Amino acid sequence: MNNQYDHLIRQFATRPDFPPHFVKGMIHVESAFRADARGPGGELGLMQFLASTAKTLGVDHASLVNPEAAIRAGTRYIAQIIDKYVTPNLKVPIHPQLRIRFVQFAYNAGPLFTVRLLKRFGADAATLSSPGSFNRMVDTLKGDPDVLRLQKLTREADFLAARKKVVERYQYWAGQYAKDFGTNPGANPPAAVQASMPLIPLAIVGAAYLIWKRK
Helix, strand or coil: CCCCCHHHHHHHCCCCCCCHHHHHHHHHHHHCCCCCCECCCCCECCCCECHHHHHHCCCCHHHHHCHHHHHHHHHHHHHHHHHHHHHHHCCCCCCHHHHHHHHHHHHHHCHHHHHHHHHHHCCCHHHHCCCCHHHHHHHCCCCCHHHHHHHHHHCCCCHHHHHHHHHHHHHHHHHHHHHHHCCCCCCCCCHHHHCCCCCCCCCCHHHHHHHHHHC
């Protein structure tokens, strides 16, 4: 049972617009609940922070091997994404599940692309009314020079497809852990998403942040 950190998740994941089971699903994908997990790009802890991301929150990167520090920092970063990058770029209401997907996308790929998409679609009520719009919106970034730059950096065949797959994994595992927090998990995901999902080391948020800062 992966419930050793549920009390910390409940303590820090208090925002109604990002329920705790989504945080737990992200922890599953990012670190497989290994408090001392280290990624190849210097990512550290349960929520796999790079030093550059920790710095933006005023967090000592080395402290993130501590589960409490890691979950506190992760939920603080999620709140920052919502309040600084998502909400200000919305002109009309957004479906709550679509909002969560864009927060997860920003967490995985850095805020640059989420901001770019929401500036493009932030007044499109029809598009923002359905969580199914997420993949179509992300696909409009194909050919973007910053996407191609990060694709080369990460040596991925398709940067955007990889990011969408990570969001799918976040979503799937959130559904699996919803009952731990008394939440309805909703509909089952497609069979392809239910298959074995190995941990993917992520080392791109820092690079995306640097691209963002150069703008």
